[in-house]
Amino acid sequence: xSHSYTGQGGQESEDYESEEQLQHRILTAALEFVPEHxxxxxxxxxxxxxxxxSVAAAGLFHSDGSELILHFVSExxxxxxxxxxxxQKLVQLGEAQKKPIDxxxxxxxxxxxxxxxxxxxxxxxxxxxxxxxxxxxxxxxxLTSMIDDIWHYAGDQxxxxxxxxxxxxxxxxxxxxELVMMQDSSPGFEDTWRFLENRVADAMTMSNTASQVxxxxxxxxxGLMGAAVTVSNAESSRAVT
Amino acid sequence: xxxxxxxxxxxxxxxxxxxxxxxGLAAGPEMHFGxxxxxxxxxxxxxxxxxxxxxxxxxxxxDSMTLGIHRVWKDILMHKMNPCPGTLxxxxxxxxxxxxxxxxxxxxxxxxxxxxRKLKHNQNLSWQEIFESYQKDKFNSxxxxxxxxxxxxxxxxxxxxxxxxHLGYSEGLSWVLGNAEELPFDDDKFxxxxxxxxxxxxxxxxxxxxxAYRVLKPGxxxxxxxxxxxxxPILSRLYDLYSFQxxxxxxxxxxxxxxxxxxxxxxxxxxxxxxxLKAMIEDAGFFKVHYENxxxxxxxxxxxxxx
Numbered sequence: 001x002s003h004s005y006t007g008q009g010g011q012e013s014e015d016y017e018s019e020e021q022l023q024h025r026i027l028t029a030a031l032e033f034v035p036e037h038x039x040x041x042x043x044x045x046x047x048x049x050x051x052x053x054s055v056a057a058a059g060l061f062h063s064d065g066s067e068l069i070l071h072f073v074s075e076x077x078x079x080x081x082x083x084x085x086x087x088q089k090l091v092q093l094g095e096a097q098k099k100p101i102d103x104x105x106x107x108x109x110x111x112x113x114x115x116x117x118x119x120x121x122x123x124x125x126x127x128x129x130x131x132x133x134x135x136x137x138x139x140x141x142x143l144t145s146m147i148d149d150i151w152h153y154a155g156d157q158x159x160x161x162x163x164x165x166x167x168x169x170x171x172x173x174x175x176x177x178e179l180v181m182m183q184d185s186s187p188g189f190e191d192t193w194r195f196l197e198n199r200v201a202d203a204m205t206m207s208n209t210a211s212q213v214x215x216x217x218x219x220x221x222x223g224l225m226g227a228a229v230t231v232s233n234a235e236s237s238r239a240v241t
Numbered sequence: 242x243x244x245x246x247x248x249x250x251x252x253x254x255x256x257x258x259x260x261x262x263x264x265g266l267a268a269g270p271e272m273h274f275g276x277x278x279x280x281x282x283x284x285x286x287x288x289x290x291x292x293x294x295x296x297x298x299x300x301x302x303x304d305s306m307t308l309g310i311h312r313v314w315k316d317i318l319m320h321k322m323n324p325c326p327g328t329l330x331x332x333x334x335x336x337x338x339x340x341x342x343x344x345x346x347x348x349x350x351x352x353x354x355x356x357x358r359k360l361k362h363n364q365n366l367s368w369q370e371i372f373e374s375y376q377k378d379k380f381n382s383x384x385x386x387x388x389x390x391x392x393x394x395x396x397x398x399x400x401x402x403x404x405x406x407h408l409g410y411s412e413g414l415s416w417v418l419g420n421a422e423e424l425p426f427d428d429d430k431f432x433x434x435x436x437x438x439x440x441x442x443x444x445x446x447x448x449x450x451x452x453a454y455r456v457l458k459p460g461x462x463x464x465x466x467x468x469x470x471x472x473x474p475i476l477s478r479l480y481d482l483y484s485f486q487x488x489x490x491x492x493x494x495x496x497x498x499x500x501x502x503x504x505x506x507x508x509x510x511x512x513x514x515x516x517x518l519k520a521m522i523e524d525a526g527f528f529k530v531h532y533e534n535x536x537x538x539x540x541x542x543x544x545x546x547x548x
Contacts, residue, residue, distance in 0.1 A: 019528055022548060042355075045325050053460025054432040055325055060529060060546060063323050 023060060025051060027071040031119075034072075038122045039065035039129060066135050069126045070142065076115045077146045083111060084153040101154060102200045108150045109174055109196055113181055117189075124182055124234035131231060147171050169206075172220040173199045179230050272444060275507030281444055288442050289394060291501045292336070296396035298496040299337050300404075305491055306502075314540050315437060318466045319343045321533070321542060322433060326352045326384025331431040331456060333421045333449075334439020335390035336397030338404055338414075345410055348386040355384070383413045389431075391419040422448040426456045433457075437466040441512045450525035457547045463527055469534070469541035470514035476537050484509070515541050 030047025037043040041058045043065070048057035061067045090096040099107065116123055130139040147170050176199065181192040272284045279287065295302065303311045318340070324330065326348050332340045392398050398416050405414060419425045421436065421443050434453045443449045453463050471477040484506045492502025513521065515532050518541075522530045527545030534541050 019548065041323055042325055048460055051460075054458040054462070055328055055460075056322075056432040056458075056462035057460035057546065057548075058325070059321075059323065059462050059544070 023067075024071070026053070026057060026060070027068050028075070030068055031072060034068070034119055034122055039069050039126050041065065044068060064129055064132075065126075066129055066132070069129055070135065070138050072119075072126075073130075073139070073142050076112065077142060077149070079115065080108065080112045080146065081149050084108060084149070088153055098155075102204050104154050105150065105170065105173070105203075106193075106196055106200050108153070109170075109177060109200075110193060112146070112150075112174075113178060113192070113196075116178075116181070120182065124231060127178075127182075127227075128231050128235050131228070143171065143174075147174065168217065168220045169203050172223045173203060175227055176223050179227055182230075182234070273508075273511050275504040275511065284444050287504075288444070291504055292394045292442075293396045294498055295496055295501050296336075296394065296400045299397065299400065300339075302492065302496055302502070305495055306488055310536070311438075314466060314535055315339050315343055317535060318435070318437060318464060318542055319347050321544070322347075322435070322462070322464060324348055324351075324386065324433065326355065326386050328386050328432045329430070330386070330388040330433045330435065331391060331424075331426070332388055333391050333419075333424070333434065333436045333453075334393070334442065335435075335437070336392045336394065336401055336439075338390055338401040338410075340435055340437050341388045341390045341401075341414060342405070342408065342410055344386075344388050345383065345413060348383055348413075352382060352384040352386075387413045387415070389415050389417055389426075391417045391421070391424065393418070393420050422452060424452045424456055428455050429458045430456050431458065431461060433462045433464065435464045435466070438468070440465055440467055441508050446513075446521060447525070450522055450527075454526045454547055459547055461547045463522065463543075463545045463547070465518070465522075465543040467518075467541060467543070468509040468512065469518075469532075469538050471538040473537050480539060515543075518543055 026044060026048050028047075029050050030044040032050075033043040033046040037046065041061070041063045044061055045055040045058040049055055087096065091098050119126070129135060144167065147167055150170060151166055173196070177192060177196045180195045181189060184192045186192075271278050272281050273279070274284045274287050292299075307314075322344075324344060324347060328348065330341075330344050332338075332344070335341055390398070390401060392401070395418060398418060402416055405411070417425065421439070422445050434457055436449070436453075440446060440449060450463075457463065471480050488506050489499040489503045492505075493499035496502070512518075515534065515538070519530050519532055522543060522545045525545075526547070528548040530543065530545040532541045532543040
């Protein structure tokens with residue numbers, strides 16, 4: 001539905017903005033307040049205030065902050081795609097070297113994880129919300145499309161992986177590195193990047209063994225179990241403090 | 242007593258003409274008052290008299306009619322609103338203050354949690370700074386939240402004020418005499434507008450909705466808690482039985498006034514069902530209008546935003 005939106009200066013600008021677009025703007029504005037308020041309706045209320053709306057506009061969304069988190073994840077994925085697209089163009093124009101596959105994966109995962117740094121304190125809370133049954137379809141689809149994106153830009157170098165294995169391997173790498181990052185207190189997260197380097201190297205050597213499919217599946221399952229345990233520990237420790 | 246028993250079955254078939262008048266639109270000077278047909282002015286007066294006479298026993302009757310469940314409904318409404326400190330609430334037809342008191346309690350506890358969190362972050366401040374922040378926050382237990390209770394009926398407001406005094410509510414609360422069809426407030430003032438079990442008694446619902454739209458800030462929320470229509474046929478029969486047989490009798494026994502409670506039950510049947518009310522709210526200009534049935538439709542919460 002279209003409507004006229006009264007701008008902050010009191011002038012009527014006939015911005016035919018849909019409800020979706022307005023909700024997007026509120027969520028984007030709310031991100032600024034997440035480090036202080038967490039992924040909550042309060043952050044959304046503060047975001048709405050900066051747009052000149054009433055704090056009651058936070059009622060447009062769930063009180064557990066699901067939409068805010070999903071919005072953030074989707075924005076990060078978009079930013080990653082744009083970054084990789086830009087770099088691919090540079091390679092095609094001959095202005096940059098094409099990275100070998102392991103370096104490319106490391107670079108992409110690191111770039112994506114770095115986007116979490118401003119929100120790292122409240123990220124465990126976000127992960128636990130993303131694991132709610134209600135949110136799993138959306139969060140899972142965002143994750144898989146991001147992984148697929150990275151592989152798309154990685155090119156066809158890896159002919160010894162089949163498609164599903166590739167997806168599972170990179171998902172495992174991404175999830176485990178994310179968890180390590182949340183508990184990493186080293187300067188500049190260097191421990192996390194080293195962990196990432198090792199995991200990618202493992203994946204490369206794994207591709208040479210025949211049992212890679214089975215072990216990858218096991219690794220992914222273990223990764224997810226570890227994720228669930230870590231998140232629930234983080235949640236309970238947060239509840240205690 | 243025989244009179245109303247004979248009247249009900251015939252009128253339950255709802256003649257079409259009377260139904261049109263029940264839309265609350267000025268289709269003509271004829272309006273409904275329960276199952277009677279009256280003019281607009283007569284309706285306003287009759288309703289005023291109903292609430293004037295029930296005011297003192299209003300809360301007791303609510304508890305006995307709904308077996309205390311109205312408290313849960315109002316709690317759910319507050320939970321749905323989820324107000325944060327700093328919210329300005331207008332509670333229309335708020336009479337005896339049920340919603341207003343719940344709002345104050347809710348906002349106070351949210352504020353306390355906020356302050357506790359702030360305190361945890363302030364662990365590295367000097368004593369002087371901690372003392373200063375304490376001072377600033379101590380006198381702000383509601384975080385600047387305010388609720389204005391507006392009602393057309395002086396008696397209901399009186400009972401509300403007495404209750405507030407008795408229960409110890411003073412901060413952030415004000416009482417205004419006013420008509421929902423013509424609110425004595427400026428445009429774009431309030432964050433949330435609620436009307437709990439009141440819109441049924443408004444003679445021109447469309448005007449009330451337009452006024453609600455006017456006084457809300459952009460981004461503000463409209464919330465309406467009201468009796469609605471039960472679609473489940475078995476439940477509907479039981480509900481009708483209870484409504485027409487038990488409630489007026491309770492009214493006579495507890496409040497000495499079966500006519501008022503007869504009106505109440507009839508007005509519930511005359512009120513537009515969920516989808517129709519949703520359409521009316523959308524007509525007033527609200528977006529993202531949706532409703533939630535409580536207890537299979539005995540009560541519904543409608544919500545809309547001024548975007």
